[in-house]
Amino acid sequence: MGVSENLKRGITELALLCLLSKRDMYGYEMAQALSEYSEGRFTLQESSMYPTLYRLQDKGFISVRSVPAGKRRMRMYYHLEDSGKAYLEQSLNEYLSVQKGLRGILRQTGNKEELL
Amino acid sequence: MKHTGWTTQQRMYFKDVRRSLRCSSKLRRQILAGLQSAIEDSPEASRAELESRFGTPSQFAQNVQSGMEPEQLAQARIQPFKYSLIVLAALLLLGIAGAGFYTSRELDLPKEAFGSETQAVPASAEKIEQFSLLLEDFLEDLKEANPS
Numbered sequence: 001m002g003v004s005e006n007l008k009r010g011i012t013e014l015a016l017l018c019l020l021s022k023r024d025m026y027g028y029e030m031a032q033a034l035s036e037y038s039e040g041r042f043t044l045q046e047s048s049m050y051p052t053l054y055r056l057q058d059k060g061f062i063s064v065r066s067v068p069a070g071k072r073r074m075r076m077y078y079h080l081e082d083s084g085k086a087y088l089e090q091s092l093n094e095y096l097s098v099q100k101g102l103r104g105i106l107r108q109t110g111n112k113e114e115l116l
Numbered sequence: 117m118k119h120t121g122w123t124t125q126q127r128m129y130f131k132d133v134r135r136s137l138r139c140s141s142k143l144r145r146q147i148l149a150g151l152q153s154a155i156e157d158s159p160e161a162s163r164a165e166l167e168s169r170f171g172t173p174s175q176f177a178q179n180v181q182s183g184m185e186p187e188q189l190a191q192a193r194i195q196p197f198k199y200s201l202i203v204l205a206a207l208l209l210l211g212i213a214g215a216g217f218y219t220s221r222e223l224d225l226p227k228e229a230f231g232s233e234t235q236a237v238p239a240s241a242e243k244i245e246q247f248s249l250l251l252e253d254f255l256e257d258l259k260e261a262n263p264s
Contacts, residue, residue, distance in 0.1 A: 047147075
């Protein structure tokens with residue numbers, strides 16, 4: 001399992017939780033929102049989100065409900081549960097701590113100074 | 117799973133994705149339910165549109181694979197092995213049941229099949245016990261007749 005895959009999974013999880021902290025959303029809506037909010041830097045096909053969404057669902061952090069959307073059409077909306085909000089808070093703190101640490105390393109080693 | 121109102125392209129895409137997925141049956145069910153709902157949400161979508169949204173069936177499977185955690189991947193690896201074991205156990209049971217049925221038929225063959233001089237072998241425990249009691253009586257009679 002490569003670092004980039006773990007990183008991608010972690011970021012995907014964090015991004016999806018952030019979106020759901022705003023309001024309940026369905027898959028396509030989340031993919032669109034990610035692309036829009038990240039100004040095209042973070043594009044994710046819906047199929048990439050499924051394992052993360054169902055993992056979060058299994059852990060009880062999010063729940064799913066089917067909402068009728070027209071004739072014989074059902075849309076699956078994802079909802080962030082209270083335990084999910086706590087998990088998001090914890091994940092964000094971890095992410096910000098790692099980011100701060102990494103910035104320190106980059107600064108001290110003179111890498112990408114123009115961005116810091 | 118009923119796909120009423122789907123186009124042939126949508127049905128084919130769904131079928132191809134289902135075939136490509138390599139994950140636990142639970143995750144597969146969840147993913148396919150999500151995909152079904154997404155397809156129903158865009159009833160006019162062509163295969164090309166579905167592929168640009170979700171990826172080709174193999175990309176779809178790859179995306180799912182890359183999003184899986186180590187324990188989900190481990191479950192996916194166990195799954196085919198589990199099915200093989202279930203199939204093997206079912207075949208074994210079928211074999212045993214078949215052998216049992218065949219044997220019971222052999223024992224229950226009608227008397228006519230053996231001719232007038234022979235009879236089917238008594239197989240019950242009661243008959244065996246009766247036979248052993250008779251044998252004991254016979255041995256005791258033999259002892260009485262020849263005490264030395």
